[in-house]
Amino acid sequence: MATLAPVRFPGPDGIAVAYAAATAGAGGDQFANTGQEKVIFKQGAGARVVTILAQNDPYGRGFGTHDKVINVGANTEHAAGPFPPELYNDANGRVQIRYDAVTNTSVALVI
Numbered sequence: 001m002a003t004l005a006p007v008r009f010p011g012p013d014g015i016a017v018a019y020a021a022a023t024a025g026a027g028g029d030q031f032a033n034t035g036q037e038k039v040i041f042k043q044g045a046g047a048r049v050v051t052i053l054a055q056n057d058p059y060g061r062g063f064g065t066h067d068k069v070i071n072v073g074a075n076t077e078h079a080a081g082p083f084p085p086e087l088y089n090d091a092n093g094r095v096q097i098r099y100d101a102v103t104n105t106s107v108a109l110v111i
Contacts, residue, residue: 007111033094049071049100050100066087
């Protein structure tokens with residue numbers, strides 16, 4: 001499991017986003033979540049399914065009902081977030097990301 005480090009946008013001029021290879025295996029990736037973070041998935045050849053795991057439901061509708069499933073098409077990028085901490089943070093204040101596969105998949109975290 002890799003912990004993603006955020007890149008903060010400095011202003012209207014923006015920044016170059018630095019992507020990291022997605023982490024394979026059951027652990028996937030994770031990031032510390034304040035509710036402002038967004039993730040960007042970049043996919044080369046072959047489509048992927050990315051799941052952002054819901055951890056809590058303060059309204060009592062059941063665990064996992066808010067998992068965010070993202071289909072990232074071949075040769076595309078997909079941005080998601082922000083993620084409300086009360087729904088997506090685990091006990092350590094982190095959001096968990098899982099992938100169906102990681103070949104040609106990169107991820108970046110931005111604030």
